[in-house]
Every structure is written in structure tokens, then in C-alpha cells.
Amino acid sequence: MPQGGPSWGEHGKERRPFLSVPFLLPLLLLLTIALAAFLTSGIGAYKIPYASILRLWASPLDPSAAQGVDETARYIVLHVRLARVCLALVVGGALALAGAVYQGVLLNPLADPFTLGVSTGAAFGASLAILLGAGGVHFLSVNALPPAAFAGAVLALYMVYLLGRVDGRIQTTTLVLAGIIVSTFLSAWISLLKSLNEDSISTIVFWIMGSFSGKSWVHVLLVLPYLLVGMGIILSYARELDILTLGDIQAQQLGVNVQRLRFRLLLAASLVTAAAVAVSGVIGFVGLVVPHLVRLGLGPQHRRLLPAVILAGALLVLISDTLARSILPGGEELPVGVVTAILGGPFFCFLLMHRKKYLQL
Amino acid sequence: MLSPDASQEVSSALIRVEGLRCGYPGHEVLKGVSFEVQPGELVGILGPNGSGKTTLLLTLTGVVPLQEGEVSILGSPLERLNAKDRARRMAAVAQESQIRFPYSCLEIVRMGRYPHQKRWQMDSLEDERVVRRCVEIMDIQELSHRLISATSGGERQRVVMGRALAQEAPVLLLDEATSAMDVHRKLQVFRVLDRLNREEGLTVLTVLHDVNLAALFCRRMIFLKEGAVVADGPTEEVLTAEILERVYETRVWVQDVPMTGKRQVVFLP
Numbered sequence: 001m002p003q004g005g006p007s008w009g010e011h012g013k014e015r016r017p018f019l020s021v022p023f024l025l026p027l028l029l030l031l032t033i034a035l036a037a038f039l040t041s042g043i044g045a046y047k048i049p050y051a052s053i054l055r056l057w058a059s060p061l062d063p064s065a066a067q068g069v070d071e072t073a074r075y076i077v078l079h080v081r082l083a084r085v086c087l088a089l090v091v092g093g094a095l096a097l098a099g100a101v102y103q104g105v106l107l108n109p110l111a112d113p114f115t116l117g118v119s120t121g122a123a124f125g126a127s128l129a130i131l132l133g134a135g136g137v138h139f140l141s142v143n144a145l146p147p148a149a150f151a152g153a154v155l156a157l158y159m160v161y162l163l164g165r166v167d168g169r170i171q172t173t174t175l176v177l178a179g180i181i182v183s184t185f186l187s188a189w190i191s192l193l194k195s196l197n198e199d200s201i202s203t204i205v206f207w208i209m210g211s212f213s214g215k216s217w218v219h220v221l222l223v224l225p226y227l228l229v230g231m232g233i234i235l236s237y238a239r240e241l242d243i244l245t246l247g248d249i250q251a252q253q254l255g256v257n258v259q260r261l262r263f264r265l266l267l268a269a270s271l272v273t274a275a276a277v278a279v280s281g282v283i284g285f286v287g288l289v290v291p292h293l294v295r296l297g298l299g300p301q302h303r304r305l306l307p308a309v310i311l312a313g314a315l316l317v318l319i320s321d322t323l324a325r326s327i328l329p330g331g332e333e334l335p336v337g338v339v340t341a342i343l344g345g346p347f348f349c350f351l352l353m354h355r356k357k358y359l360q361l
Numbered sequence: 362m363l364s365p366d367a368s369q370e371v372s373s374a375l376i377r378v379e380g381l382r383c384g385y386p387g388h389e390v391l392k393g394v395s396f397e398v399q400p401g402e403l404v405g406i407l408g409p410n411g412s413g414k415t416t417l418l419l420t421l422t423g424v425v426p427l428q429e430g431e432v433s434i435l436g437s438p439l440e441r442l443n444a445k446d447r448a449r450r451m452a453a454v455a456q457e458s459q460i461r462f463p464y465s466c467l468e469i470v471r472m473g474r475y476p477h478q479k480r481w482q483m484d485s486l487e488d489e490r491v492v493r494r495c496v497e498i499m500d501i502q503e504l505s506h507r508l509i510s511a512t513s514g515g516e517r518q519r520v521v522m523g524r525a526l527a528q529e530a531p532v533l534l535l536d537e538a539t540s541a542m543d544v545h546r547k548l549q550v551f552r553v554l555d556r557l558n559r560e561e562g563l564t565v566l567t568v569l570h571d572v573n574l575a576a577l578f579c580r581r582m583i584f585l586k587e588g589a590v591v592a593d594g595p596t597e598e599v600l601t602a603e604i605l606e607r608v609y610e611t612r613v614w615v616q617d618v619p620m621t622g623k624r625q626v627v628f629l630p
Contacts, residue, residue, distance in 0.1 A: 107461060236480055243472055245462045249455060250521075253422045254528070255448025255476035300462035 022304075025297060029311035033089065036315060040322040041081045045331050048073045057082075083217045087279060088321040088336075089314040090220065091212075092286055094227050094276040095119075096313020099287020100306060101234055101269035104241045105262050109351055110176045112288035113273040117156045117182035119284065122270075122277035123207045124186040125152020127193045146226050149274035156182050157270055209335030210283035212321050223275040230272035231310070237265055238302040245300065283320075283337045285344020286313055292351070316340075375400050375532060375564050376421065380430035383420050384588075390416040392588040393430070398566060400531070403558045405579030405596075406568045409609055412585040414568040415456075418534045421566075422453045435531070448476035452525035456537035458517060460509045466520045467505040470495055473527025491527055498553055499523040514541035519550065526557075535567040539574075551578045572626045576600055584608045600624050 041053050052069045056077045059066035066074060095113055102111035102118075113119040129148030159182050164175035187208050194204040206213070234241075240261050243251045251258050276283075290313045291305070298304050320339040328334060376398040384390035390413045398404055406414050419425040421432065423439065432439040434450050442450070452473070460469065473495070474488040484492075496502055499519045509517060518541050525533060533554070539547045555578050557563040569575040575582060575596075582599050584592040586608050592599040605613045605626060612629040 104462075239475060239478065242464070242468075243475055246458070246460055246472070249419070249424050250458060250460075252424050252444060253448065253451075253453040253455075254472060254524075255445040257444040295463075299468075300464055301468055 025294075025308050026311055029308060029315060033311065033315050033318065036318055036322075037082075037085045037089075040085060040318065041077060043322060043326050044076070044081065046072070046076050048077060053077055079216060083220060084212050084215055084321070085318060086217075086220050087212055087215050088318045090224065090227055091276040091280045091283065092317025092320075093310035093314040094230070094272045095283060095286040095317070096290035096309045097231060097234060097287075097306060098269040098273045098276075099313075100291035100302070100309045101241070101265050102287065103291055104245050104302065105265050105269075106170065106175065107245060107247065108170075108172050108175060109292070110172060110288070110348070112285065113153075113269075113277075114183070114282065114284035114286075115176050115179050115288060115348075117160050117179040117186065118153045118270055118273050119277050119282040120183040120186045120190070120208075121156020121159075122149035122153040122274040123282050124156070124190055124193075125149045125274070126278050127190045127207055128152070131193050131197050143222055145278040146223060146275050149278040150226075150271055152186075153270040153274040153277070154267065156186060157266060205335055207281045208337070210281035210337035210340075211324075211333065211335045212280055213325070213333050215279060219279040223279050226275035227272055230268045230275065233268040234265065234272070235306055237261065237268075238306055241265065241302040241306075242300070281335070281337065283317065283340050285340045285348065286317055286320075288351075289344045289347045290316055292347075316343075373399065374433075375402075375435060376566070377433045378417075378421075378430070379432075381417075381420065381427060381432060382429035383425055383427045384416065385425070389428075390588050391420070394585070394588070394590055395430075396583055396590060396593055398532075398564060400564055401558065401562045403555065403565045403578060403580050404567070405575035405582045406566060406585060407570075407572060407575055407582055407608070408585035408591075411587075413588040414585055415536055417585070418453060418536050418566070418568060421534060422451060423447055445476045448528055448530065450530050451532040451534055452528040452530040453534040454518070454522050454525045454536065454538040456540060457514070458521040460517070463508045463510045465506050466501060466509055466512065466516075467492070467496070469509050469520050470501075470523040470527055473524035476528055491529060495523040495526040498526060498557070500549070515543065515546055518542060519546070522550065531562070532564045532566070535565065537568055537570060540570065547574065548577075554578070572600075572605070576624050576626065577621065597624065600626070 038050070038053065038057075042048060042050050052073055055065045056069055056074055059074075059078075098118075099112040102113065102116060103109060126145050126149040129144050160175065160178045161170070163178035163181065164170055166174055190207050191204050194207070205211075240256050243254050243256050244258065244261060244265075246254070248258050291309050294305055294308045294312050298308055317336070317340070320343065321336045324334040324336040324339045327339075374397040378397070379395050381391050381394040382389060394413070394417065406417065408414055416425055420427055421434070421439070423442075423444065427439070434442065434447070437446075439447070470492050471484065471488070474484065474491065478484070478488070496505060499522055501516070501519050501523055504512060504516055504520060509520060512520065518538055522538060539550050542550065551574065554563070554565055554567075558565055567575075567579070569579075579596055581594065582592070582596050583590060584599065584604060591608055592604045600615065602613050602615045605611075605615070609628070614627045614629055616625060616627070617623070618625050
């Protein structure tokens with residue numbers, strides 16, 4: 001066993017073969033996502049039979065399919081629930097992908113947009129933009145929220161990076177500690193900004209704990225361009241990410257320009273995070289849990305890992321959001337971040353305890 | 362500055378180091394090092410701890426920036442090569458290669474093909490052929506599907522050496538690469554390097570603490586001490602009691618061993 005390195009969850013000496021079949025896991029995930037999207041579309045205060053949902057889903061392709069389904073159901077299925085499902089999927093995919101990048105680039109198993117303070121930084125940037133009057137969401141018009149969130153995300157990451165350095169080296173736990181501090185600090189500022197803006201407590205909670213409540217296709221279209229650009233950059237560097245995980249010296253000697261690549265990947269991951277946060281607030285732990293779980297099945301190679309991470313993150317957030325909007329008996333909604341934190345918190349503890357063996361912290 | 366004769370030498374030298382000064386903030390390690398390596402040489406770099414051997418290799422591979430002097434690799438100044446160009450010209454193996462993610466050993470060897478690959482491109486048949494050959498050369502077939510985190514230090518070094526060979530660079534730089542191996546493996550690896558050096562013209566620069574291992578395989582030795590070259594020349598000329606005592610500040614007994622025809626050294630307590 002290599003000494004002094006954190007564990008990345010190896011199980012046994014050999015890779016488990018069944019998940020190594022190319023495309024098997026992504027395919028399974030895609031099918032599960034489709035099934036989950038269908039099933040969760042039937043959950044809600046307004047009861048709609050699954051047969052109607054199926055016919056409504058087919059209606060964009062075949063207008064005759066939706067005949068006999070009432071207009072309210074049509075609106076709810078296609079414009080409320082499907083939009084929310086899609087938003088949950090893209091946000092989940094984005095957060096999980098960003099987590100995988102942070103973990104690989106920073107060689108830190110505890111890294112994730114939330115633990116690094118990037119998500120809260122993005123939420124702070126967006127809150128500030130809203131306070132300054134840039135909050136209105138208009139269809140197909142340029143909206144200042146994602147860029148403002150990106151600026152906040154980069155600023156937070158830079159602060160965490162500076163705070164997390166000890167003698168010029170980035171320590172695993174110090175970095176996360178810095179992330180939590182920056183995150184807490186900026187959360188307080190979000191609360192303050194929102195209070196100054198005379199917003200309700202619920203909008204504060206929305207930004208700090210995340211929610212997809214009241215979101216529509218406009219929001220999906222608003223963030224999709226940013227997500228696609230960020231994901232494109234990240235996926236194009238999948239091979240370099242593998243080499244970066246060997247550490248600076250080996251990566252440099254294998255032909256990777258370490259400084260430049262790390263900078264680009266951190267920016268791309270922060271862009272993807274910021275876009276997600278701009279429409280959903282801070283949803284924690286998705287980017288922490290998902291890459292680890294997928295790595296258990298597929299191994300660490302990023303060309304295989306990243307597509308599956310995106311899909312698995314999408315699925316996790318879709319399920320979490322469905323729980324968040326259906327678990328309370330009175331029909332009230334929980335912030336989705338509550339659900340992901342309840343699921344992800346214990347996982348974080350497990351990782352922290354597991355790596356004690358290696359780092360003697 | 363260069364005379365016409367000297368510039369001809371530049372074109373034939375694989376590595377040319379001229380007046381190299383470099384180090385870390387507030388601590389200069391190399392204080393004016395100069396040497397040239399011709400194609401096909403097998404050079405040992407020796408010297409006590411802190412003499413700058415590792416820093417020299419890190420500078421050649423662009424990890425430590427040079428502060429003064431010139432380094433050129435196959436005729437191109439080091440600072441004008443980008444990372445990929447450099448990795449196509451020189452491969453390196455460090456004393457210890459920590460790998461935290463649980464890649465399989467084969468995946469590690471495949472990473473050596475990176476400097477030859479284009480973006481979005483899958484591994485080509487040529488890549489696979491080279492990787493398979495390097496796995497055979499380093500005798501790590503049985504490790505291929507083992508996770509790198511489940512290998513011993515010596516096994517990991519052979520995998521990383523396979524990765525370096527997969528870069529297909531004309532120059533191989535080794536920094537105490539075999540120190541985690543047992544005697545049998547150590548000799549096996551050096552026999553392989555010796556064969557690649559003689560048959561395929563691979564140029565090898567290896568930092569070694571083990572003077573006797575260096576004496577067995579290196580045909581030329583460069584002795585460093587306190588960041589400067591103390592002696593540089595064919596092994597039989599520089600591996601002398603006088604030079605060794607100057608470098609290591611220890612009494613030595615040097616003898617030619619009839620069985621191997623090589624010179625061996627005994628450090629006296």
C-alpha cells in the first residue's frame with residue numbers, strides 16, 4: 001500500500017469486471033433516469049394517471065396522442081414537472097461532474113463544489129446580482145445571474161486556495177476547512193443581503209439549501225449553454241485529468257502543462273457549478289458522493305468515469321428533489337439540499353474516518 | 362560565443378547543459394553545471410546526498426525552472442519546448458512514484474502514450490502495440506490487471522518504468538529508480554536497460570547511490586558534489602580511489618573484479 005495517500009476506495013486487488021464492460025453502466029443509468037423521470041412525473045398534489053403522462057410525453061412528436069387529456073394536466077406534466085425534472089437532471093450532472101474534477105485536480109477525496117465553498121460563492125454572487133437589480137429572468141435574453149455566480153464561485157475558490165495553503169502546499173483537510181469557513185462566511189452574507197432586500201426567509205433558505213421550486217423551461221435554457229461549454233472543456237481534458245492525478249512531477253514529465261491545465265479545469269468546474277447554483281441555490285454533497293460511488297464500479301479512468309458521473313449525479317438529484325417535494329405530508333416542500341445533506345453527510349464522515357488510517361490526522 | 366567547431370558539437374549532442382544554475386527559492390542547488398551527452402551513452406550520475414542529482418533531472422524535465430545557463434535537448438533550447446515536446450524527447454522515472462488513484466498497472470503504462478496522442482483520439486493500434494511491448498520488456502505481464510495501489514514499491518517502479526518506455530523518447534532519465542527493488546530485479550532491470558541502450562540506441566542517464574551497480578553498467582560517470590561537477594569521464598578513468606575519496610569523504614578500496622571484468626568499490630569504515 002502506498003503510504004501517506006488518502007484512499008480512493010479500492011476494493012480488492014483486481015478491478016471488478018462486470019461494470020468494466022464499455023457503456024454498460026451509462027446505458028443502465030440512462031434507462032434508470034428515463035424510468036425515474038416517468039415515475040416522478042406522476043408524483044404530486046395534482047394526480048395524473050401514468051397513461052396520460054405517457055400520452056402527453058408523446059404529444060410533441062405526435063399531437064394526436066394527447067387527445068382527451070385535459071389542459072391542466074397537459075400544462076402540469078409538460079411545463080411544470082418535466083421542466084423541473086430536466087432542471088434537476090442538468091444541475092445534478094453539473095454538480096457531480098464538478099466534484100469529480102475538483103477531486104482529481106486537487107487530489108483531494110473530500111473536495112466537492114460545496115465543501116470547497118464554490119457553491120456558496122456562486123450563490124453569493126447571484127444574490128449580489130439580484131440585489132443590484134439583475135435578477136429578472138427573461139426568455140432568451142442575456143441574464144446576469146450565471147456570470148455573477150461564476151464570478152462569486154471563482155472568488156470563493158481563490159480565497160479557499162489561499163487559505164488552504166500551508167508552506168506553499170495544499171493540505172487535504174486544510175483546504176476543506178478553508179472551504180467550510182469561506183462557505184459559512186458567505187452564507188451569512190447571503191442572509192444579510194437577502195434581509196436588506198427585504199426578502200422572505202424562504203428565499204434565503206432557497207439560496208443556502210437549494211430548491212427547484214417554481215422553476216420552468218426558462219431556467220433550463222438559461223443555464224444550458226454554460227453547462228455545455230463547461231462540460232465540453234472538462235470532457236476534452238479527460239485524458240489529462242488521469243495524468244494530473246499522478247501528481248505534479250509525474251504529470252509534468254509525461255507532457256502535461258500542469259499549471260495551465262489545472263487553472264483551466266478549475267475554471268471549467270467552477271463555471272459548471274456556478275450555472276447550476278444560479279438556478280438551484282446551494283445543493284451540497286452531490287459532487288462528493290457521486291464520483292466516489294462511480295469510481296468504485298468503473299475505476300478512476302476519467303474517460304470512462306466522467307460520463308457516468310454526470311448521469312449518476314443527474315439521477316441522484318432527480319430522486320432527491322422528488323423526495324424533497326413529496327416527503328412532507330402537508331404538501332409542503334423541503335429544500336432539496338436538506339435531502340442531499342442527509343444522504344451525503346454520513347458519507348462524508350465515512351470518507352473522513354476511512355482516510356484517517358492513511359493520514360493519521 | 363560559440364566557435365564553428367563548438368556549434369557542430371551542439372548539433373550532435375543529445376543533451377547539452379552549459380553553466381546551469383538553478384534551485385529553489387532562497388536555496389541554489391546547482392551552481393554552474395556543464396556537460397554533454399551524446400546519443401547512445403549510458404551515464405551514471407553519482408554524488409553524496411544534497412549534491413544536486415535529483416534537481417538536475419527535475420531541471421532537465423522542466424519541473425524546476427533554470428535560473429541561469431543553457432540546456433538544450435536534441436538541439437532545441439529547453440525553454441522553447443512545450444511539455445508534450447519535452448515528453449516525446451525525454452522520459453523520466455523518479456525514486457518513488459506515489460499513485461493515489463486505483464488505476465490498473467496497464468492503465469498506468471498506457472499513460473506513457475499521452476505525448477503522442479491527440480485530443481478526442483482513442484488509443485490507436487500503434488499505442489496498444491507499444492504498450493504491450495513495454496509490458497513485456499519490463500516483465501510486468503502478471504501485474505497488468507492488478508491495481509497499482511496493490512503493488513509493492515519495487516513492482517510499482519517497474520510499472521512506472523514501463524510507462525516511461527512507452528513514451529518512446531530517445532532519452533531516459535532515472536532517479537534512483539531501482540532502489541526499491543531486490544538485487545535480482547535491480548540487475549534484471551539494468552540488463553534490460555543495457556540491452557535497450559546497445560541494441561536500440563536508447564540514451565540513459567541514471568542517478569545512482571550504489572557505486573558498484575553504476576560500475577557494472579554505466580560506461581561514463583558524472584560525479585556531482587555541492588552542486589558542481591567534480592569528475593566526468595569514462596568509468597575506468599573516473600572510478601578511482603582518489604576521486605571517490607574526494608566526493609564521498611570516505612576511505613575506499615577499489616579493485617578490478619576478474620569474474621566480471623568490472624571495477625568494484627568497498628567503502629572502508
